[in-house]
Structure formats: structure tokens, C-alpha cells
Amino acid sequence: MKNKPQISDLDVFCVVVESHSFVGAASELGVSPAFISKRIQILEKTLDCKLLNRSTRNLSLTEDGKYIYEQSRRILVDLEYMTEALSSKKDMLAGNLHITCGFSLGRQYIAPLLSQLLEEHPKLKLQMNTLDTRQNLLRSNIDLDIRVGNDLDPNVIARRLAPSIRILCAAPSYLQRKGEPTGLEDLHNHQCLFIKETDYPLGTWKLENRNKEHTIKLRPHLSSNNSEIIKLWTLQGHGIMMHSLWDVLDYLKQGELLHVLPDFWERADIFGVYPARLTQSSKVKVCLDYLEAELVGMLPLEEIEAITQYSYNPY
Numbered sequence: 586m587k588n589k590p591q592i593s594d595l596d597v598f599c600v601v602v603e604s605h606s607f608v609g610a611a612s613e614l615g616v617s618p619a620f621i622s623k624r625i626q627i628l629e630k631t632l633d634c635k636l637l638n639r640s641t642r643n644l645s646l647t648e649d650g651k652y653i654y655e656q657s658r659r660i661l662v663d664l665e666y667m668t669e670a671l672s673s674k675k676d677m678l679a680g681n682l683h684i685t686c687g688f689s690l691g692r693q694y695i696a697p698l699l700s701q702l703l704e705e706h707p708k709l710k711l712q713m714n715t716l717d718t719r720q721n722l723l724r725s726n727i728d729l730d731i732r733v734g735n736d737l738d739p740n741v742i743a744r745r746l747a748p749s750i751r752i753l754c755a756a757p758s759y760l761q762r763k764g765e766p767t768g769l770e771d772l773h774n775h776q777c778l779f780i781k782e783t784d785y786p787l788g789t790w791k792l793e794n795r796n797k798e799h800t801i802k803l804r805p806h807l808s809s810n811n812s813e814i815i816k817l818w819t820l821q822g823h824g825i826m827m828h829s830l831w832d833v834l835d836y837l838k839q840g841e842l843l844h845v846l847p848d849f850w851e852r853a854d855i856f857g858v859y860p861a862r863l864t865q866s867s868k869v870k871v872c873l874d875y876l877e878a879e880l881v882g883m884l885p886l887e888e889i890e891a892i893t894q895y896s897y898n899p900y
Contacts (some may be wrong), residue, residue, distance in 0.1 A: 589631070590628055590631045591628075594624050595661065597610065597621060598624075598625060598653070600613055600614060601625065602646065603726045607622055635649065636649060665680060678706040678867065678871055680709065681712065682710070682711050682729065682868050682869070683729070684727075684729045685713070685715070685716050685725075686731040687717050687733055687812060688717055694880060699872075701875075701879075706871070709868065717780070717782075722858070722860045728859060729869055730858045731858075733829060734782075734853050737858070741859070741860070742860070742864060744858075744877075746856060746873065747854065747855045747880040747884050748884075749830065749855050751828055752827065752833070752847070753825055754825070754828060754833055755822075755826070755843060757841075759776075768846070772790075772801060772803055772825065773804075776806035776825065777803045777804075777824055777825050778815050778818055778819055778825065778826040779807075780809065780815050780828075781809060788805050789801070791851055793851060794848050806823070820841060834888060847892065855884075
């Protein structure tokens with residue numbers, strides 16, 4: 586091979602693979618699809634191999650393309666580490682950080698905290714997407730997912746940022762109409778609203794009561810993959826939901842929601858989840874350190890301890 590591929594072309598190729606289209610890659614990079622096509626052609630000519638199978642509807646990797654993608658991603662990550670190392674010597678973070686988070690947590694807590702973090706590290710470039718469904722970190726090229734819930738995949742690295750719980754609650758209008766449940770089994774006689782999560786069985790609540798775990802399977806009355814929609818329907822009197830305490834505490838204080846079966850709860854701590862390739866990333870570490878330090882002071886730890894009777898040491 587006389588000529589070596591340009592780093593920028595390897596980057597374009599990875600974006601094409603991860604966005605599954607030339608148009609998507611062009612949109613993400615702020616260039617034209619024709620530019621993307623030209624750079625891929627140049628890369629294929631330089632490497633003397635076909636990287637992609639292209640048709641009007643589909644885009645797939647060839648065997649050579651799979652190998653080049655894996656190597657290109659590794660090269661780009663190593664380059665990112667090198668840039669980070671130089672930046673850290675100057676006490677300044679730089680580069681891109683792709684973060685995902687649930688909508689409610691992102692809007693109320695994570696986005697404001699990241700705004701403060703950017704004031705300290707102005708050369709850091711963030712892309713933050715709010716999603717109530719879990720994504721494949723590697724496939725979606727996500728650097729950090731801020732996640733609520735203790736049902737963690739074994740193939741990810743997770744760091745607990747703050748303790749949290751989910752509780753059962755309903756609007757006063759619903760309870761006046763249907764009555765309050767007297768126990769877990771009584772939930773079968775109620776309209777229950779569920780947030781649909783990836784890899785989590787719809788209609789199942791795993792609750793805890795003084796160190797004892799209880800699993801109850803129910804027929805969902807209403808469900809959505811968006812937690813805000815479930816909260817809205819609950820406030821409007823459509824049934825009982827299980828929701829993070831930090832997200833419903835104000836409604837409980839104002840009487841718009843009532844705590845149902847207060848002796849039961851679900852552990853739903855807040856975690857920072859990231860792929861193994863970013864274990865040594867200073868950007869991820871600084872971001873996690875900052876979120877952990879700030880979240881503990883913002884979340885209702887006293888209320889959590891009052892419900893669970895556990896003492897939570899944030900450190």
C-alpha cells in the first residue's frame with residue numbers, strides 16, 4: 586500500500602457505519618452526502634478493498650469493512666486518549682462526549698449540572714440525548730449513559746452516582762373512585778400504569794419491604810416508553826404507577842399524588858454506565874466525579890431513608 590488512509594476518512598467511515606446511511610452521516614458531520622460518498626470511495630481506493638455493500642435501501646459492511654471498522658474505531662479511540670492526555674496535563678478537558686439519559690432526570694438534574702461542568706471545561710463538546718429506552722452503547726457510539734435502576738447488564742461498567750427509590754403513587758381522584766389497595770395482591774383489582782423499558786418484562790414490579798423482595802405480575806392498564814406520559818396519565822387519575830421518588834416528591838407535597846402502599850418500594854439508584862474502552866477516559870471520569878458530588882446534595886435522601894429505614898452514606 587503506497588498511501589496510508591487519512592484519519593479524517595476513517596472517522597467519516599465510522600460515522601457512516603454507526604448512522605447506517607450516507608445521508609445520516611452527512612447530517613451528523615454537517616457536509617453533503619456527495620462529500621461522504623467521495624471520501625468513502627477514496628478510502629476504498631486507498632485500502633484497495635470494498636468496505637460497504639450499497640443499494641437504494643440498504644447499507645451493510647463487507648467482511649473487509651467489518652475489520653476496517655473495528656480497527657478504525659480503535660485508532661480513533663487511541664487518538665482521543667492521546668488528545669485527552671495532553672489536555673489533562675494542561676488541566677483542561679477537550680473533545681467530544683456523547684451522553685444519554687432519561688428525559689425527566691436529564692431535564693431536571695443532568696442538563697443543569699452539565700451546563701455547570703462546561704463552565705469549568707469550555708473546550709469540552711457535549712452531545713446529550715434524552716431517551717427513556719436503553720441503547721446499545723457500542724452500537725450507538727455512546728460514551729456515557731446516566732441510568733436509573735439497579736437491573737444492570739453484566740457486560741457494562743457501572744458506577745453508582747446516587748441512591749434512589751421508586752414508589753407507588755396515584756392521584757386522589759383515582760383513589761376516591763377505586764379505593765386504596767390494602768396489599769400487593771390487591772393491585773390485581775386496580776388499573777396499573779407501566780413504563781416500558783428495554784429488557785424489562787412489561788407488567789412486572791419488583792418491590793422491597795424491609796429486606797424482603799416481592800415480585801408481582803400485573804396486567805398493564807396503560808403503558809408507554811416515556812415516563813413523562815405515564816406521570817401525566819397518573820396525575821389525570823388513570824391509575825397507579827411506580828415512579829422515582831425524586832420525580833414525584835413535589836406532587837406528593839402538593840397533594841396532587843398520594844403515596845400508595847408506603848411500606849413497599851423498588852431500589853432504583855442512579856448509575857453512570859459506560860463501555861469498557863472508556864475505562865481510562867479522563868473526560869468520563871471527571872464527568873462522573875462531578876455528577877456524583879452534585880447529585881447527592883440535590884436528591885431527597887432524607888425522604889428515601891424515612892421510607893426504607895436505611896441509612897445511605899453518599900460516600
